[in-house]
Amino acid sequence: MAGVSAATVSRAVNGSGPVSIETRxxxxxxxxxxxxxxxxxxxxxxxARTHTIGVLVPSLKNPIFADAVNGIECAAKNKGYNxxxxxxxxxxxxxxxxxxxxxxxxxxxxxxxxxxxxxxxALTILxxxxxxxxxxxxxxxxxxxxxxxxxxxxxxxxxxxxxxELGHRRIAMIAGRFSESDRSVERQAGYQDALRHYGIxxxxxxEVGFENQDISEQINALHEAKNSPTAYFCSTDVIAIATIRxxxxxxxxxxxxxxxxxxxxxxxxxWLTPSLTTAVQPAEQMGEWAMKHLIERIDxxxxxxxxxxxxxxxxxxxxxxxxx
Amino acid sequence: MAGVSAATVSRAVNGSGPVSIETRxxxxxxxxxxxxxxxxxxxxxxxARTHTIGVLVPSLKNPIFADAVNGIECAAKNKGYNxxxxxxxxxxxxxxxxxxxxxxxxxxxxxxxxxxxxxxxALTILxxxxxxxxxxxxxxxxxxxxxxxxxxxxxxxxxxxxxxELGHRRIAMIAGRFSESDRSVERQAGYQDALRHYGIxxxxxxEVGFENQDISEQINALHEAKNSPTAYFCSTDVIAIATIRxxxxxxxxxxxxxxxxxxxxxxxxxWLTPSLTTAVQPAEQMGEWAMKHLIERIDxxxxxxxxxxxxxxxxxxxxxxxxx
DNA sequence: ATGAAAGCGCTAACAA
DNA sequence: TTGTTAGCGCTTTCAT
Numbered sequence: 018m019a020g021v022s023a024a025t026v027s028r029a030v031n032g033s034g035p036v037s038i039e040t041r042x043x044x045x046x047x048x049x050x051x052x053x054x055x056x057x058x059x060x061x062x063x064x065a066r067t068h069t070i071g072v073l074v075p076s077l078k079n080p081i082f083a084d085a086v087n088g089i090e091c092a093a094k095n096k097g098y099n100x101x102x103x104x105x106x107x108x109x110x111x112x113x114x115x116x117x118x119x120x121x122x123x124x125x126x127x128x129x130x131x132x133x134x135x136x137x138x139a140l141t142i143l144x145x146x147x148x149x150x151x152x153x154x155x156x157x158x159x160x161x162x163x164x165x166x167x168x169x170x171x172x173x174x175x176x177x178x179x180x181x182e183l184g185h186r187r188i189a190m191i192a193g194r195f196s197e198s199d200r201s202v203e204r205q206a207g208y209q210d211a212l213r214h215y216g217i218x219x220x221x222x223x224e225v226g227f228e229n230q231d232i233s234e235q236i237n238a239l240h241e242a243k244n245s246p247t248a249y250f251c252s253t254d255v256i257a258i259a260t261i262r263x264x265x266x267x268x269x270x271x272x273x274x275x276x277x278x279x280x281x282x283x284x285x286x287x288w289l290t291p292s293l294t295t296a297v298q299p300a301e302q303m304g305e306w307a308m309k310h311l312i313e314r315i316d317x318x319x320x321x322x323x324x325x326x327x328x329x330x331x332x333x334x335x336x337x338x339x340x341x
Numbered sequence: 342m343a344g345v346s347a348a349t350v351s352r353a354v355n356g357s358g359p360v361s362i363e364t365r366x367x368x369x370x371x372x373x374x375x376x377x378x379x380x381x382x383x384x385x386x387x388x389a390r391t392h393t394i395g396v397l398v399p400s401l402k403n404p405i406f407a408d409a410v411n412g413i414e415c416a417a418k419n420k421g422y423n424x425x426x427x428x429x430x431x432x433x434x435x436x437x438x439x440x441x442x443x444x445x446x447x448x449x450x451x452x453x454x455x456x457x458x459x460x461x462x463a464l465t466i467l468x469x470x471x472x473x474x475x476x477x478x479x480x481x482x483x484x485x486x487x488x489x490x491x492x493x494x495x496x497x498x499x500x501x502x503x504x505x506e507l508g509h510r511r512i513a514m515i516a517g518r519f520s521e522s523d524r525s526v527e528r529q530a531g532y533q534d535a536l537r538h539y540g541i542x543x544x545x546x547x548e549v550g551f552e553n554q555d556i557s558e559q560i561n562a563l564h565e566a567k568n569s570p571t572a573y574f575c576s577t578d579v580i581a582i583a584t585i586r587x588x589x590x591x592x593x594x595x596x597x598x599x600x601x602x603x604x605x606x607x608x609x610x611x612w613l614t615p616s617l618t619t620a621v622q623p624a625e626q627m628g629e630w631a632m633k634h635l636i637e638r639i640d641x642x643x644x645x646x647x648x649x650x651x652x653x654x655x656x657x658x659x660x661x662x663x664x665x
Numbered sequence: 666a667t668g669a670a671a672g673c674g675c676t677a678a679c680a681a
Numbered sequence: 682t683t684g685t686t687a688g689c690g691c692t693t694t695c696a697t
Binding site: 345347348349352358359360361364383385386388389 | 684688691
């Protein structure tokens with residue numbers, strides 16, 4: 018140190034107390050010359066505030082989560098918070114261990130998407146830890162958690178009704194593994210609602226892994242059976258793309274031979290061939306809201322909120338009337 | 342505390358010293374009952390190790406960076422490191438401030454993509470800070486920095502040669518702003534190399550902002566001029582998609598009326614209509630290698646390395662011979 | 666306007 | 682095998 022006590026430097030750096038013009042000048046000079054950097058760790062330990070939040074998503078390879086994280090990160094920066102990032106790969110074990118790590122790092126809150134809100138070890142840990150968190154994409158079940166989501170069941174219902182209205186009667190659902198996504202479960206419920214609404218018995222649901230790029234075997238099996246589907250309802254856009262790829266490999270043309278519908282509304286979906294019919298979630302805004310709300314809960318201890326955002330259907334070329 | 346000293350708990354938790362079976366049992370029990378969590382901040386302050394690395398990319402909305410971050414995050418998790426994430430929006434100011442924040446947080450290293458390695462305030466700060474970092478995507482210029490990249494200039498050269506071979510002579514480049522991306526500069530050099538190689542004088546370069554979704558005005562201007570381009574070479578896939586969109590809005594068909602070529606090889610590019618002709622960078626592996634190498638530099642103080650990975654060209658439907 | 670002192674939670678050296 | 686002590690870098694009373 019050059020000539021002055023640590024307490025004074027602290028006051029100068031943070032503007033947290035009176036410092037004379039001259040001393041301030043000296044301190045500034047010494048800081049520049051010496052390359053001194055205040056150690057956040059020391060401050061964090063003393064103040065018991067880290068200004069850090071944890072963000073946990075299943076995977077960044079799905080643009081829906083990348084967009085959401087982008088929104089989160091921007092909001093965090095604006096509010097002066099840092100972001101610790103982890104991904105779970107749709108595994109509850111990895112969710113739990115990420116949450117443990119975050120908690121040990123004393124994040125002040127979390128924004129996360131879990132596989133299943135209803136039975137999530139990670140959320141159990143979090144609840145008993147007593148720090149605020151916001152669920153993103155997960156449907157509202159326990160309203161004592163803050164959530165931001167859309168009505169997945171209703172959106173799926175509307176989407177499948179659209180398929181039915183065009184005359185399709187054999188509609189298969191390709192769903193992300195239910196154990197890995199409560200969104201998938203909800204969307205499946207919407208699918209069944211729609212079939213029931215039209216008095217259709219023939220339900221066909223195939224679960225696929227989220228990390229699994231190649232689902233051609235499953236699609237092949239569906240397609241070989243007699244009374245093969247005339248339309249596929251996929252629980253995500255990424256799965257819809259994989260489905261279209263698999264169908265194409267089997268020599269089927271989408272949508273001429275068979276229709277495919279997705280869910281999520283990733284922006285590139287509009288530019289696919291064929292463009293995807295899908296339900297659009299405003300991912301980036303969801304991330305932003307989640308972060309803003311989380312910070313309100315931290316700073317102004319705002320109450321728990323459940324926000325269900327509107328979605329909209331995007332009508333693309335991947336869905337047409339069945340050929341027969 | 343229940344009956345034992347802090348030092349003993351520390352030894353029990355970390356296995357860093359002898360603890361009798363019985364005391365360990367007691368400690369475990371108390372930890373579970375009380376919900377005690379070791380405070381990483383305290384440990385970090387004491388040990389002067391944070392096991393945290395900073396990751397800085399221009400934007401997560403470009404899948405090339407999302408994929409890279411995904412690779413980074415996985416590698417980090419495997420090695421027991423945490424990831425602090427920030428994005429710069431292609432702004433050097435935001436790069437600098439993110440780096441400052443990281444440094445204050447005492448990250449042990451960084452993986453980052455900067456706008457321009459040659460004149461980056463962020464890198465100046467980093468160099469004088471004396472902590473290891475790895476540049477990702479940025480071309481090798483100063484070999485005293487660790488880097489992972491591909492040969493952008495050569496890839497662009499090959500790509501544009503492909504366009505020329507098909508008979509195109511009026512090829513416009515749509516480039517991400519040079520001041521915001523040294524990759525863009527390199528790719529532009531490759532574009533010029535190719536034109537020169539074919540003895541073509543007509544160079545046409547239009548700079549566009551990376552965050553700018555709508556480039557239809559610029560495309561419109563190019564297209565209205567007489568001798569309008571028969572092919573567009575775009576410095577990224579995202580820009581190529583925006584270009585295709587703009588051309589479509591102008592009533593032009595790609596590739597019938599005009600060809601478009603991208604750069605990056607984002608995986609969705611294969612499923613676009615038309616599928617993109619592009620140069621593929623292995624983003625996820627680049628992220629993984631960057632993280633692994635960084636940790637080697639931290640843990641085993643490995644020397645600086647420059648890895649130039651092979652790329653490959655992907656031939657899609659967006660490029661065909663000129664119509665005329 | 667400044668300094669002295671205490672303490673945030675932890676670990677490492679030393680003692681017992 | 683366990684406890685005591687000291688100190689990581691910071692902020693915050695409380696004095697001066």
